[in-house]
Amino acid sequence: MSTHLLGRKPAREVPGIDLHPQIRLQLARVHEACGPARRSFAMWLAGQMQGPVLWIAPAWEPGQLNPDGMMAFADPARFIFVRPTRSEDLLWCVEEALRNAAMPLVVGDLPGAPGLTPVRRMHLAAEQGGAMGRAPLGMLLTPGDGGAQGVETRWHMAANHQAEARRWTLTRRRARALPPVSWHATQTKPRAGLHLQQIATEDTPV
Secondary structure (H helix, E strand, O other): OOOOOOOOOOOOOOOEEEEEOOEEEEOOOEEEEEOOOHHHHHHHHHHOOOOOEEEEOOOOOOOOOOHHHHOOOOOHHHEEEEOOOOHHHHHHHHHHHHHHOOOOEEEEEOOOOOOHHHHHHHHHHHHHHHHHOOOOEEEEEEOOOOOOOOOOEEEEEEEOOEOOEEEEEEEEEEEOOOOOEEEEEEEOOOOOOOEEEEOOOOOOOO
8 A cells, every 4th residue: 555645835935025144024014123223224125125115204303314315225216205294194104005005115204103003903904915916014113212012023223334334233122033133234335235244242152
């Protein structure tokens, strides 16, 4: 009697954007970047993706992105800016943009960290958008140390430029099943992404 061997199907790889061999941002989910260089993190992400970018920021904030600074990471012509005049419209715009799935990347440049309920609604909206076609990715930018509840991952980025070298300190502060870790992130040339070197700690194996 012949014996049929039943092999397990390989686990389906979760679709995402790879910024580095150790950094994958899952699509159809909402992530957070905080710290003084959080917008640089979002620009780095935009440069590694294709298609338009929807950038949602409050109209009452005086600062706006500088196209000259954006050029080092991504083409400013890819960006569409939405500036709601009411605070309650900020999160609604992010949610609806993720549900529509017309934009591969939706950035919410927020004045503070949102709570768990709106973040859960954004996750559901991104999943619904993914069911319509290519899944979008949501990136929330929050000041200080962030703290948006329920996000898939949280990243902290701060400038650490040295002489002519454009360098940042990047820290993964939250990710499911992955420990916190920090890198030196250096830009060697425009539009080439960032080169990462892990910062050794007492727990780093040698």
